[in-house]
Amino acid sequence: QKEVEQNSGPxxxxxxxxxxxxxxxxDRGSQSFFWYRQYSGKSPELIMFIYSNGDxxxxxxxxxxxxxxxxxxLLIRDSQPSDSATYxxxxxxxxxxxxxxxxxxxxxx
Amino acid sequence: xxxxxxxxxxxxxxxxxxxxxxxxxNLNHDAMYWYRxxxxxxxxxIYYSQIVNDFQKGDIAEGYSVSREKxxxxxxxxxxxxKNPTAFYLCAxxxxxxxxxxxxxxxxxxxx
Numbered sequence: 001q002k003e004v005e006q007n008s009g010p011x012x013x014x015x016x017x018x019x020x021x022x023x024x025x026x027d028r029g030s031q032s033f034f035w036y037r038q039y040s041g042k043s044p045e046l047i048m049f050i051y052s053n054g055d056x057x058x059x060x061x062x063x064x065x066x067x068x069x070x071x072x073x074l075l076i077r078d079s080q081p082s083d084s085a086t087y088x089x090x091x092x093x094x095x096x097x098x099x100x101x102x103x104x105x106x107x108x109x
Numbered sequence: 110x111x112x113x114x115x116x117x118x119x120x121x122x123x124x125x126x127x128x129x130x131x132x133x134x135n136l137n138h139d140a141m142y143w144y145r146x147x148x149x150x151x152x153x154x155i156y157y158s159q160i161v162n163d164f165q166k167g168d169i170a171e172g173y174s175v176s177r178e179k180x181x182x183x184x185x186x187x188x189x190x191x192k193n194p195t196a197f198y199l200c201a202x203x204x205x206x207x208x209x210x211x212x213x214x215x216x217x218x219x220x221x
Contacts, residue, residue, distance in 0.1 A: 008149075034209050043199055043212040044152075088151065092207035095140065095159055096167070101151035 004091050006100035014108055019076040021103050023089030033072045034090040044088055079107045111136045113213035115200050120218045130185045130216045132200035141183035142201040158183055195220045
C-alpha cells in the first residue's frame with residue numbers, strides 16, 4: 001500500500017499559467033505535509049510546508065490542505081521556465097518522511 | 110554556514126568492491142537519513158539514525174551498512190552484496206521527528 005501518491009506527469013503549462021500539483025496520502029493521522037522541488041541532477045529543496053486545513057501562501061506558491069479528503073496540493077502562479085522541475089510531496093511516518101515519486105513540471109516559454 | 114556535505118560528488122566502483130559515502134552535517138541535528146534515488150523514481154529510505162550509536166533499517170537496507178559514531182557524521186557503505194548499486198544517493202538530516210528534512214548535494218555512484 002502506497003502511503004503517498006502523485007501523478008508522475010509530466011505536467012506541461014505555458015509560461016505565466018497556474019500549475020496545479022496534487023498529492024494524496026493514506027494516513028488519516030498525518031499532521032504535516034511538505035513540498036520539495038528537485039531540479040534534474042540536484043537534491044530536493046523544501047519550498048513549502050503546511051499543517052492546517054486550508055491554504056498557505058508564500059510568494060507565487062500556495063499549498064492547499066484538505067484533511068477530510070486526504071489530499072494536499074501545490075499551486076504555482078505565474079509559472080516560469082525556471083519552475084521546471086520535479087515536485088515531491090512528503091508526509092511524516094513515525095520518525096521518517098514518506099515521499100511520493102514526484103510530479104515533473106515543464107513550463108514552456 | 111550550516112549545512113550538509115556529501116563526498117564524493119561522483120564515485121565509480123568496480124564490481125565486488127565496497128565503497129563508503131560520506132555525509133557530514135553541522136546543523137546540530139540528531140536524526141540523519143540515507144536515501145537512494147533511481148532515474149524517474151522517488152526517494153527510497155536505506156537507513157536512518159535518530160541518535161548517536163543507534164540506527165534502523167529502512168525499506169531497502171540489504172547490501173548497505175552504516176555507522177553513527179558522531180552526531181555530525183553518518184557514513185554509508187555500499188557493499189559487494191548490493192547487486193545493483195548504480196544510483197543517486199542522498200543524505201538528509203532533521204531536527205525532530207516529523208519535521209522537514211534538509212538534504213545534502215548527493216553522491217552519484219556508478220558501477221563499472
